Amino acid sequence: MMKRYSATSSVLLGVVLLGAVWWVSLSGGATVLPVRADVPVQVAGNGVLTTVEITGTQQSHLGQQPVVFTATIAPLTATLPITYHWQATGQVSTSHVISASADVLSFTWETTGTKTLTVTANNAGGVLVSATHTLTITATPFLSLTTLALDGPATGVAGSPYTFTAQAGPVTATLPITYSWQATGQISRTEVVTALRHTLVFTWPVAGTQQLTVTATNGGPPLSATHRVTITAAPCCSLTGVTLAGPAVGVTNTGQVFTATVAPLTATLPITYTWGATGEPSVTHVISDLVDTATFTWTLTGTKCVTVTALNPCGVIVTATHEIALVDALRVYLPLIVKPQVDCEPIPGVEYTAISVDVGHSQFPDPDAAHDLRFNINLFEYHPVVQTRGLITYGVNEGTPRLVSLFSEPHIPTITEVYMLYKNGGVRASIYPVSFLGLATTPTQIIHAPDRNAVIDSRGYIAMVLYASRQSITLKYGREDGLARFDGDGNLIGGGYVVHLDGICVEPSLLALYEQVEAAGREYLPALYGHQALGRASGGEFRVAIRDTGTLRDPRSRNEWWYMP
Numbered sequence: 051m052m053k054r055y056s057a058t059s060s061v062l063l064g065v066v067l068l069g070a071v072w073w074v075s076l077s078g079g080a081t082v083l084p085v086r087a088d089v090p091v092q093v094a095g096n097g098v099l100t101t102v103e104i105t106g107t108q109q110s111h112l113g114q115q116p117v118v119f120t121a122t123i124a125p126l127t128a129t130l131p132i133t134y135h136w137q138a139t140g141q142v143s144t145s146h147v148i149s150a151s152a153d154v155l156s157f158t159w160e161t162t163g164t165k166t167l168t169v170t171a172n173n174a175g176g177v178l179v180s181a182t183h184t185l186t187i188t189a190t191p192f193l194s195l196t197t198l199a200l201d202g203p204a205t206g207v208a209g210s211p212y213t214f215t216a217q218a219g220p221v222t223a224t225l226p227i228t229y230s231w232q233a234t235g236q237i238s239r240t241e242v243v244t245a246l247r248h249t250l251v252f253t254w255p256v257a258g259t260q261q262l263t264v265t266a267t268n269g270g271p272p273l274s275a276t277h278r279v280t281i282t283a284a285p286c287c288s289l290t291g292v293t294l295a296g297p298a299v300g301v302t303n304t305g306q307v308f309t310a311t312v313a314p315l316t317a318t319l320p321i322t323y324t325w326g327a328t329g330e331p332s333v334t335h336v337i338s339d340l341v342d343t344a345t346f347t348w349t350l351t352g353t354k355c356v357t358v359t360a361l362n363p364c365g366v367i368v369t370a371t372h373e374i375a376l377v378d379a380l381r382v383y384l385p386l387i388v389k390p391q392v393d394c395e396p397i398p399g400v401e402y403t404a405i406s407v408d409v410g411h412s413q414f415p416d417p418d419a420a421h422d423l424r425f426n427i428n429l430f431e432y433h434p435v436v437q438t439r440g441l442i443t444y445g446v447n448e449g450t451p452r453l454v455s456l457f458s459e460p461h462i463p464t465i466t467e468v469y470m471l472y473k474n475g476g477v478r479a480s481i482y483p484v485s486f487l488g489l490a491t492t493p494t495q496i497i498h499a500p501d502r503n504a505v506i507d508s509r510g511y512i513a514m515v516l517y518a519s520r521q522s523i524t525l526k527y528g529r530e531d532g533l534a535r536f537d538g539d540g541n542l543i544g545g546g547y548v549v550h551l552d553g554i555c556v557e558p559s560l561l562a563l564y565e566q567v568e569a570a571g572r573e574y575l576p577a578l579y580g581h582q583a584l585g586r587a588s589g590g591e592f593r594v595a596i597r598d599t600g601t602l603r604d605p606r607s608r609n610e611w612w613y614m615p
Contacts, residue, residue, distance in 0.1 A: 097129035098175035104167060104183040110269075111192035111224060116156035119183065121169040126151050129173045139165040159187045192224050194270025200262065200277045207284045211253045214277065216264040218246045227268045234260040257283045286364035287318045294358050294370035295490040295590060297467040301434050302376055305345045309464045309490065310358040312340050312368065322361045328354040351376045394520070394555035397496060397583045402560045404567050404574035405507055405514065408529035417531065419568070423473065424533050425517040425524055427550040427595055430479060430486075431472040437483050439465045441608035451500040451513075451527060451547050453594060453611045455581045456489075458498065462612055464490035466591045471602060480602035486552075486595050487605040491587040497554050501580035502527055502547070511577035513549075518564040518576075522552040523584060531572055533600040545599035553592035556585040 106119035121134055134153040136144045141157050159165060165187060170180040195218050202214035218227055229248045230240045236252055254260050260281055265274045289312050296308035310323055319338040326332045327346040335342050348354055354376055359369045419425035441462065454460040467488035471479040479485055491497075502512050506529050516531065517524040526533070527547040534546045560576060567574045578584060596605050605611060 097125070097127050097173070099128050099132075099171060099173055099177050099179045100124050102169060102171040102179045102181045104169055104181045106167075106183060106185070108183075108185045110159070110185060110187055111190050112160065112162060112187055116158060117185070118154060118156045119167060120152055120154050121171065121181070122152045123171050123179070129175050132171055132173050135170045136167070137169075138167045162187050162189050190224070192269070193220070193222050195223050195227070195266055195268055195273050196220055198264070198266050198273040198275045200264050200275035202262070202277055203279055205280045205282070206254070208255055208257050208281050209253065209284050211251045212279065213249055213251050214262055214264075215247060215249045216266060216275065218248075218266045218268075218273070221246065224268050224270075227266050230265045231262070232264075233262040234258075254279075254281045257281050284318070286362075287314065287316045288364035288366040289317050289321070289360055289362055289368045290314055290366075292358060292360045292368040292370045294356065294372040295464055295466065296356060296372050297374055297434075297488060298589065298591060299375050299377065299434075300348075300467070302349055302351055302378060303347065304434060304436055305347045306374060307343055307345050307439050307466070308356050308358070308372060310342045310344075310360065310370065312360045312362075315340065318362050318364055320362070324359045324361075326357040328356075348376050351378060394558050394561075395494060395586060396559065397557050397586070400557060400559065400583050402557075402563050402576050402578075404563060405509075405511060405529075405577040406574055407514070407531045407572060409531065409573070417572075419517040419524075419572075420519070423479075424600070426519070427471075427522055427524065427552050428519065431474075431476070432469040432486050433472075434467050435470045435484060437468045438606070439468055440606070441465075441612055442604070442606050443609055444604065444607040448613070449502070449504060450598075450610050451502045451525075451549055451596070452613065453500050453549075453596075453605070454614055455501040456498055456551075456594070458496055460581075460614065465606070466490045468606070469593070471595065480604075482602070482604035484604050484606055485602045486593050488591045488593050491590060491592055493587055493589055495587040496583050497551065497585050497587060497592065498581045499525060499578040499584050500549055507577070510579055512580045513578050515560070515564050515576040515578065516548065518556050518561050520556060520561065521554065521588065522550065523554065523556050523560075525549045525551075525578065531575065533597060546597075548597040548600075550595040550597075551585075551592065552594075553588050554585040555588050557583065560584055 101124045103122050104119055105122070107117060110117050123132055128151070130149040131147050132150070134146045134148070136155050138157050140159060140161065144155060146153050165185050167183045167185070168180060170178055172178040197219035199217045200214065201217070203212050206212050216229055223246065226242050226244045227246065228240065228242045230238065231250055232238050233252050235254060239250065241248065252262065258281055260279050262277045262279065263274060265272050267273070292310055292312045294308060294310050297306055300306040312321060317340065320336055321339070323335045323337070323342040324332060325344040329348065330346050333344055346356065354374050356372045356374065357369065359367055361367045417425060421429070423429045454462060457463065465487060468484040469486035469488065471485045473479050499513055504527070505512055506514070506527070513525040513527045514529065515523060516526045525548065530546065533548055563576045567576065594605055596603050596611060
């Protein structure tokens with residue numbers, strides 16, 4: 051039978067746990083009072099403990115030094131000091147009485163297996179709290195890092211990236227390794243990798259001596275290495291020139307876009323562009339780009355001059371000018387745009403072959419191509435329209451001709467102007483807002499057949515020449531002598547892409563071959579490989595139109611005609 055004791059006018063001195071009974075010591079001459087262990091005993095007014103928590107790794111290696119654990123009590127307002135009692139598998143029990151809400155202890159195990167760690171904590175509040183933590187010790191021996199080297203350039207230039215390499219050792223060191231990098235003027239970076247070698251790239255924007263420090267640890271003692279690099283100011287790269295591209299003909303009351311491009315590609319930034327135009331206020335842009343654009347709108351007709359000057363921190367000024375003829379919008383038709391009548395320079399190394407036409411599926415065999423709007427783009431009238439001078443999105447069609455391959459190096463060029471094509475009598479030739487596109491180029495630049503991921507015969511040809519003249523060419527991506535594919539009764543049974551190019555000088559031997567097969571009855575037509583050279587640009591702009599099953603489409607469609615393969 052459990053004995054009970056009573057006491058009066060006594061003060062609680064402490065609580066001791068022995069077995070399953072709480073022994074409560076009272077002052078005032080009273081004896082100890084045994085109380086059941088499952089009945090909490092608290093003292094009013096004391097900061098009573100509620101929990102203790104152990105944090106630490108759950109996996110370690112045999113002999114790893116050290117394995118550190120932290121015991122943290124709650125609440126933080128608990129009465130101090132705290133008695134922490136630690137017990138761990140295969141370790142000597144340890145007790146700490148400290149005035150802190152957390153206690154830290156490390157252990158080393160020399161045997162493998164699952165280890166159990168228990169910590170109990172109590173204070174004057176009279177409540178004993180405990181927590182348990184387990185970890186697994188594996189047989190792999192732990193090997194600390196013993197060496198760390200940091201390599202990289204000793205000198206550099208502001209604004210340029212440089213690579214630095216940290217090499218830890220020995221080769222048998224335990225992985226993973228935590229690398230912490232710190233560099234002058236840079237954000238600290240820490241990465242954990244399963245490798246002895248680690249590299250990072252740093253760029254310093256200003257000159258000066260920069261210090262780089264890397265610290266590595268795999269759980270053992272951390273190692274550090276330091277490297278210094280002297281960064282000097284980047285040499286100033288002066289401008290050598292600027293080109294100015296824009297439309298040769300424009301309409302009044304419509305914004306005309308001009309593009310300036312400076313050289314070389316390594317020119318020091320930023321660049322100050324100052325634009326001037328006849329009758330217009332000057333415009334200045336300071337940007338970190340080799341290309342700049344400006345838009346001018348004139349209300350009066352006549353020849354206008356646009357000038358751009360470019361200057362970078364090196365102090366060299368370069369200038370370019372461009373002239374544009376402004377006319378009334380209602381009078382800008384194809385016949386008014388002057389085409390240079392120059393002899394086309396042959397393209398070295400090109401050869402052309404004619405292939406047979408699929409007459410059975412051509413709706414109009416042996417057409418009069420030179421006088422047919424479907425073949426000869428020069429029979430249309432056209433004038434600029436107020437629409438976006440840039441690519442837009444209509445849809446996706448990965449089987450289309452790729453206009454990016456018009457150029458030696460496939461790219462999306464500057465759009466100099468957007469036009470609408472008109473049939474005789476001023477009737478719009480397309481339901482789309484733009485049907486003819488002006489592209490920036492340079493005189494004599496080689497123009498290529500737009501590539502497509504489909505061939506029209508076993509030799510790899512992708513298109514036939516439906517029509518060619520001195521200044522324009524029409525390509526059909528099929529074997530039919532026409533815009534689409536028809537059955538014997540004239541019913542449409544298949545589509546067909548057609549590309550019209552105007553403002554170019556058709557390669558003389560290709561034009562001669564077309565004229566030869568045209569005179570012979572068009573049973574054969576010249577064939578082209580994808581991206582095969584077909585002529586040269588006549589001036590600063592050439593134009594392109596594109597059809598799908600006879601319909602003139604918007605040539606600005608990014609996803610249809612201008613996607614990069």
